[in-house]
Amino acid sequence: MPLSRRLLFRWELPEDFVVTPWDVKGQVDYDRLVTQFGTQRLTPDLLEQIRKIAGELHPMLRRGVFYSHRDLDWILREYGKGNRFALYTGRGPSSGIHIGHMLPWFFAKWLQEKFRAALYFQITDDEKFLFKDFDKLEEATKVGYDNILDIIAMGFDPKLTRIFLDTEYIRHLYPIAVEVAKRITFSTTQAVFGFENSNNIGEIFYTSIQAAPAFLPTAEAGHEVPILIPCGIDQDPHFRIARDVAPKLGYPKPALIHNKLLPSLLGPTGKMSASIPESSIFTTDTEAQAQKKIMNAFTGGRATVEEQRRLGANPYICSIFAQYNYIFEPDDRHLAEVERTCKNGERLCGDCKTELWGKVRTWLKAHHAAREKAKDRIDQFMLHD
């Protein structure tokens, strides 16, 4: 799903921040992104509709981590009529999966449970080879299989989850990709991705392959299957082409629901990056590595303990508080308590880090164990051809 940094598309925003599918710089103004990208905010009314169906709201919905969408209202209307949607997400193989990558996966899992939604999970080994992350295609495929262990370890329902690699499942993707490709000119890819004449013809074609899974469920079912794509707001541009082309091909436009980006453990000025190990917890971190990252993480604390006790700290710039808020503290009351005691100086950064490490260690242990077990479960999830 994440196209490479080598795509030169720039969605430059005025002044102080930049958000593109491969680059997020500066403090992100998420409100401004909604305007700039032309998406919709999740409204209280939409949240209430979700709560009615699901019986509850996921913490990431309650807290506005998922905060923006395209056509989610239509998805819910169709669901109300008995037309269940399918989820689509993806992964460009790389050796580092961090919890920032996993935000949409956690959320997809919840949606799958609550809405009994089928999940199509695309592993884009072709993309990562074409965009030069790998010298050999087999290497991308191999790393893709390693990433699949993390996906299975998430606990998706094997009956409702279809994981596939582009190179293996291409028989099903290619006919749709060819339909998409016929409607996209090189000029369009220049405008959307900033391609130049020196781009290779695989890079140029690739967006067709990325669009295909959004149309596959409808093509296979022979009737309109609504598709919902949970993804970081930075990934939105990729799906504009798919949405533009959909009506011309007789497919419904894929809907999107966008999350804010998990802040880096190194501070508030960037998102997590697979190329900076200290910026996030990775699924393959040892306990010692993960603990060290948390203990060294950027916080909103004061220069001295004495000062912090007296003046309190700032949770809103704190990467540790963000971990609680986004993922590791589902209990709103306890989160509010952390917030309150941080601000009034009762709680010190060390307290928060120690407590968070306890939660992360529990999760990491469980994930490592599930990842091991996943090695014997691959066939339950994979569409090989």
Add this chain to the structure above:
Amino acid sequence: MPLSRRLLFRWELPEDFVVTPWDVKGQVDYDRLVTQFGTQRLTPDLLEQIRKIAGELHPMLRRGVFYSHRDLDWILREYGKGNRFALYTGRGPSSGIHIGHMLPWFFAKWLQEKFRAALYFQITDDEKFLFKDFDKLEEATKVGYDNILDIIAMGFDPKLTRIFLDTEYIRHLYPIAVEVAKRITFSTTQAVFGFENSNNIGEIFYTSIQAAPAFLPTAEAGHEVPILIPCGIDQDPHFRIARDVAPKLGYPKPALIHNKLLPSLLGPTGKMSASIPESSIFTTDTEAQAQKKIMNAFTGGRATVEEQRRLGANPYICSIFAQYNYIFEPDDRHLAEVERTCKNGERLCGDCKTELWGKVRTWLKAHHAAREKAKDRIDQFMLHD
């Protein structure tokens, strides 16, 4: 294999004739094409090597219909060392297959028999859809299946023949196409095919899919399998990209052997065209249609019978004589007799037409019958996935 007319590549030759993969205009100077394209002539030495192995020379070799090549010497050297080559040819689905299209197929069949060569036969349904010959991909696929009946009716050895449609066999083609695509920039496709920014991204990518079968046998065998592509000289430009890229990917360059183009029944100024039914015999012609085309064909005859008896006629501009020479008269002695008696006025155009029609009718009847039987034989030849 034949890319569409919409490819704008122009290999313009000075003065009076033009030869491109989709356009042949004027009297073709085949000698000049060898120089212009940078191919090699088939030498007596090469022909003698073929004769030694095959025990004979195919009439199209004896008569210089196949007259040019790239790396055929290497193909024969490898064969001498026990490294058998495979043949690769293809067909862009269209409703009209004429005997001009079939020249390389007749020759491939002979090579298959004499050299026990595997034949890979690509049906490019994706291409014909992308280049707008069809509005729906399924239509291209359907016509592809109809064309396969003609291919099977040729009498290829099912044990040595693998026919596949791009959309069905893509699982095997795509990983190789992706390797090829990574080495080709948009600039290169501009230079070779004249693509512009308004071309669709499927057209731009397509040459990768066309190159893939040339590398597939090597990829599957895990060792160098030489590939020989028999094709009209006008198709040569398509394989330059495949030949350029091959060494970078560790594959042998595909070799080529080129035929001259069967002259149109309408006269010496164009090749046969699927869009002009009168220009050639089509495999699905009724006997009445075929007979009429032959009886109306352009010849080298004189204005009156009296004049022709006295001055003789010109077989070298005669489309009927070309049919004998290229395909329907394997016996050199009889061909020489036709030539002699044409030139000295003993034989009139009506004689030649009647005699040719006898041969064509026999062939057409046999082909129609084989085409009917082919409907039950498809599975013997097809690689479906």
